[in-house]
Amino acid sequence: MRIAYLVHWNEGPRSGVFKKVAGQISEWTRLGHRVALFLFTSGTGEEWGRELGGVEVVVQSYQGGLSRLLDFRKLAQRVRQWGPDVLYHRFDHYYYSLPALLRKFSSVLEINSNDLTEMRMDKDLRYHFHRLTRARVLKAAAGTVFVSRELSEVPEFSRYTQISTIIGNGINLDDFLVSKSLASAPPAPAAVSAQTAADGLSRRDGGYGEAPAIGAAEAPASSATETLAFSASEAHASGATVAPASGAPGPAGVMAGLLVLDEPGPSGREPTRELQESAQLGHQERERPYEPHQPEQFQPVPQPNDSDLTHHPEQSQHLQQFHQMPHPNQPPARQLGDPSVQQSPAAADAVQLVFIGSPGQAWHGVDAIAELAKARPQWSFDLIGVDASGLPAPVPVNMTFHGRLARKDYQPLLERADLAIGTLALYRKQMKEASPLKVREYMANGLPVITAYEETDFPEPVPFILQLPNSPGNVRDGLAQIDAFASAWRRRKVPRKAISHLDTRVKESQRLSYMKLIREKGERS
Incomplete structure (x- = not known):
């Protein structure tokens, strides 16, 4: 056409x-x-x-x-x-x-x-x-x-x-793939630091520009090492070593931080089943006849199940952990303020949160983020694209306003974050549902998200999205849930399989x- x-x-x-x-x-x-x-x-x-x-x-x-x-x-x-x-x-x-x-x-x-x-x-x-x-x-x-x-x-x-x-x-999930070598031995229990994973990440100015090639050490064909394509977020969670970035061209099949699917990998092997299926998504969708939208027949996005684990044994451990996560929207048995309730470990520990927004859009809820920052002074908040104008003084000292940044400049902030914050005041637009671009970028980076609206592409609850009420005071009234969510998901990442339907x-x-x-x-x- x-x-x-x-x-x-x-x-x-x-x-x-x-x-x-x-x-x-x-x-x-x-x-x-x-x-x-x-x-x-x-x-x-x-x-x-x-x-x-x-x-x-x-x-x-x-x-x-x-x-x-x-x-x-x-x-x-x-x-x-x-x-x-x-x-x-x-x-x-x-x-x-x-x-x-x-x-x-x-x-x-x-x-x-x-x-x-x-x-x-x-x-x-x-x-x-x-x-x-x-x-x-x-x-x-x-x-x-x-x-x-x-x-x-x-x-x-x-x-x-x-x-x-x-x-x-x-979102183009390929923009968030990196090349890494995964040894056949089980990964170490400790997660890789954000900086280690960041060293292998292809950063693109604005999200779509050219990126430097990532060089990865080529393993001999007889080696137990296999070259796969993973997100930086999965590298955080797996404990695997990420190949360092290099200005020189990578081995055959690795270009600009992406594993080229139609060429053998460095060891001469074909890409993994997961990558091949991902590459075929567009073709499969094109062959399906189009059906006009009928809201009453909307089908929820299927979530990972046991059959998925059978067909993808390399992800079974990761997805089993995903299923075992407590759901964040389940109300706590006792509300914050009850003398018998002790503050969760996450409230006392340092938690790193990130937010991307635009100035002058009250429904983003920057004032609600400030309320959370004040309630949790041990936590750190990186805010991109917005400033402190409009917030009552004094602005919490644990909020850092970075202004407008290109992706190559704010990507390190996403990599070091534990959680991300979506729109918290959509009620100001008299709306209750959205599919923000920033939230897709968060999840593509493996970040669990705190929101206060219904997510279009997740009509059923998922553990990696905490949905607060879409009303004033949602942060104040939801502190216990936020603490539990931070405790459950700190140093954990969203499985790529769970968001594959978001791909461009x-x-x-x-x-x-x-x-x-x-x-x-x-x-x-």
């Missing part, structure tokens, strides 16, 4: 949206589709061209005022000239020429948030204009992709959409099947 991706975005490689769009386009291109990005931006868009080498990038810069409408019309004309089979648009604002453009082609809108509740928090002139014009865009599209079930059920969307589906946000290959295969359906429907009508 010829796919035109139309997006209005002003931020660069450090933003989650940039990473997501670049990842989608890269995967569509890898699967053989011709893709062109049509970017509407107040900047130059140069970083998109560098990131998407080989992909056509059409940039239309704009100024303020009425000229912005004319500038968008120029970009719309470029889309018409390119002539896509499918027009994919990240839903944003109304422009006079946008509805007609969406009707001309088989078009799909991607809905990432409740635009009305977000803009209502400001209630400026933009909000009133958007409220009056948004329906013209929604009604013009042939299909709609929602990132959560809740969004698909919002009347301000559902009354206008024709054919819709739900695809939660994904799975998500984008579903999205492409949906776009094919919309195209075929348009051709018949």
Whole structure:
């Protein structure tokens, strides 16, 4: 298919949206589709061209005022000239020429948030204009992709959409693979330090740039050592030694920190069964017929079971430990404040937590993180992308604000963390469900997560996500649960198998099947 991706975005490689769009386009291109990005931006868009080498990038810069409408019309004309089979648009604002453009082609809108509740928090002139014009865009599209079930059920969307589906946000798990040598002997009981695992990690600026090759010592064919692909997080948990990074090219099959699946490994062996199955995910998904979304028939994501352990004995010990973990959302027998309750060991020990966010988004709940930091002064909190503005003084001294960082700069913070923090105040947007990009990045790094909302891709409870109530005071009232979660998961990592359905290959295969359906429907009508 010829796919035109139309997006209005002003931020660069450090933003989650940039990473997501670049990842989608890269995967569509890898699967053989011709893709062109049509970017509407107040900047130059140069970083998109560098990131998407080989992909056509059409940039239309704009100024303020009425000229912005004319500038968008120029970009719309470029889309018409390119002539896509499918027009994919990240839903944003109304422009006079946008509805007609969406009707001309088989078009799909991607809905990432409740635009009305977000803009209502400001209630400026933009909000009133958007409220009056948004329906013209929604009604013009042939299909709609929602990132959560809740969004698909919002009347301000559902009354206008024709054919819709739900695809939660994904992440390229291959970006978090490293090469390591795993000896046949059982691993030592002590976990590898974060720095040891970090030495072998491929760090990519913004999540998708080129990374230096990782050199690994090549073992002779007769050796008991096998070259596998693992996440840095699994290296933490396994106690195995990670091959040090090197500026020189690695052995055959190891490039840019990834094990190339279609080539034998350093010892001449084929990749492991787990890797082969992972590589085939996209192909398997593409062969499945697409079924339009029906919320009442949503199937929970299957969790690891005993049959999985039989087929993957190399993971049996790890997954058995996973099943034995206590569920974090089970309320404690006695509440905090009961004189008979002693503080858990995690509350007294040093626990390292990390958070990634954006400034000016109250629903992230940075104030709730400050409340937790004050209640647990022994713990340390690394906050990326936000600052202390808006927090009441004094700000807890165990909170470190790093500001906006590229991935290569904040990756070490993820590697040294014990736990990660997701969105804690989604109620401020009058929402209860989400699939944040940052939470996928946390889990790709093996980090268990503290959240306060329903996770789209985990409709059933899982041990590595602590879901606090989506209401004010959730941290204060949930301290006992947070302590128990920290005790259970400190120095433990989320099994990669448990999050395989979040991979970009799975998500984008579903999205492409949906776009094919919309195209075929348009051709018949």
